[in-house]
Amino acid sequence: MADAAGRLAALVGEVLGAPLPLRLRAWDGSETGPTDTPVLVLRSRRALHRLLWKPGELGLARAWVAGDITVEGDLYRALDLMAPVVWQHGEHLPERLSLRDPRLFRLAGRALALAGPSLPPPPPPEEAPASHGVKHSLRRDREAISHHYNVGNDFYALVLGPSLVYSCGYWADPDATTLEQAQAAKLDLICRKLALRPGQRLLDVGCGWGSMVLHAAEHYGVEAVGVTISTEQADLARKRVVEAGLTDRVEIRVQDYRQIDDGPFDAISSIGMAEHVGTEAYRIYAEQLFGLVRPGGRLLNHQIARRPQADESAYVIDEFIDRYVFPDGELAPVGTTVTLLERAGFEVRDVESIREHYALTLRSWVSNLEQNWEQALRLVSPGRARVWRLYMAASALAFEQNAIGVNQVLAVRNAAGGVSGMPLVRGTWGA
Known part of the structure; x- marks a missing residue:
């Protein structure tokens, strides 16, 4: 034609x-x-x-x-x-x-x-199959997580780099900081906000490939438990623990956050995991973490946020993200997150927006993928590689243009009499 x-x-x-x-x-x-x-x-x-x-x-x-x-x-x-x-x-x-x-x-x-005439083309095989069962049930969440994370540890290592951290870094100087330095700085910032000390017990919810628990155990001397419901993540995380010689201080479990029953912990980190929880289940998530941390203990909740809508009931989940990237994932405004954490019993003490940091991180991930495209195609299907390239590039622009944000919310479970144990001056987290 x-x-x-x-x-x-x-x-x-x-x-x-x-x-x-x-x-x-x-x-x-x-x-x-x-x-x-x-x-x-x-x-x-x-x-x-x-x-x-x-x-x-x-x-x-x-x-x-x-x-x-x-x-x-x-x-x-x-x-x-x-x-x-x-x-x-x-x-x-x-x-x-x-x-x-x-x-x-x-x-x-x-x-x-x-x-020209045609029957409907079948969806590409990378599209998540239709979900069954109650949304955010244990089984359905395992299926959703499997779709996103069990695509191959080697592919994620190629995209994320040696740190294997799948959340935004903390860029002190975008022109001089490397991706690995930014991720190490982010992990260290979280450890300082949690005021970790030797001998304390840390829970990392949604531990991914174990980077947070490894950093906290090595540099802050804690005993750490990391939980994930991705079997591929857990396998590599356990291997990394052995290679680091930290088997006496770090445990990796395949376990849903709702099944953890061996608290209390001195501190809890949740980094890029709460986006998978869902709006309706968030109250359960917040109450579960509150019950797992000791009085005086802290929670660091690192979570992507969307902008509030004039009519929240009209909010529509992005079809591309839901079908190809994060099935059943849901974003909420940061104000909603803070409210639900406080309703569970936490006192929110600090909220830090690091929106621009995620844009820098995503651009680094896209660069890693594009520079190693042929290797990526040997690790995953061409369709899967195209999914990741599009979603990361589009997400970078969304963060840059303030369509979405990301926040670190530091909260505490106060001891008797409202004693928080928090320093009087913001930023002196461990004082």
Whole structure:
């Protein structure tokens, strides 16, 4: 079909009410649009089929994961240019093209003529299977975590680097700090906020590959328990504990946070785990951690937050993230998190926003993936690698533009009489 790119660009512009801000190349080799932007490439008609059968973000995600759509050039700039079109113009699409609007049928006919007849393309195999059972039950949470984390420790090591820390670093100087230094600084900051001392007992909820418990045991002399419900994470974490010679002070368990019953602990860290808990289960999460920490003990809750909505009941979970990245994951505003922790009995003593730090970390992870792309394709499927590249790049922009944030919430379970044991001056955490 001659000039598929021009015809498609005209169709998109009419549907969205705005021109496509990227150069477009279609499956027939035709191109159109500005010459000074990244190029959005539709490799086959199947990309258009996916959008016709599943309009919106999920159709685009499936086309990207399957390799039907790609971007030549700077992916960050492409996403940045597309965001106003998708959000500012796309949100008004329903009222512009209602079922009563005769243009809808005309536009649909033009799209079908471009795409050609087709049955719905199957979703790429990297898409999470339909979830069963009660949301955030023990079984369903294990399945969700398995989808995200049990994709291969070698792949995560390639993306995250030797630290194997899957949460944002703490960048003292973005121009001089390496990813490994930033992650070590973050772990040390948490240890200081928790005022860890030799002989204390630390619980790390959602311990990942064990980096926090290893750091705390080696540098602060604690006895640490790390729990995860990912078997692959636990296997590598235990190997790292042995290699570090810390088997007498560090224990790694495959265990849900709701099943821990051997408190009290002097301190609890939860780093990038609470996003998996879910809104409805968060009260149980907060009450469980409160019951596991001794009076006078501290909790450090490191958690991504979304911006509050004018109508919270209208909040919609991102389809791409839910289907391909974090099934059943849910973000909440930081104010909601603080409220629920305090309702459980904690006193929140400090909240530090480190939003920009996560953007720097994500850009480092994307760089690791892009620089080692061929090796990544030997470790996971091309679709899985594309999922991680897109979600990390888009997330970096979301943090930079204040669409989402991340906060370290330091809380304490006060002893009798409201005694917190906290220093009078902020920042002197262990004083």
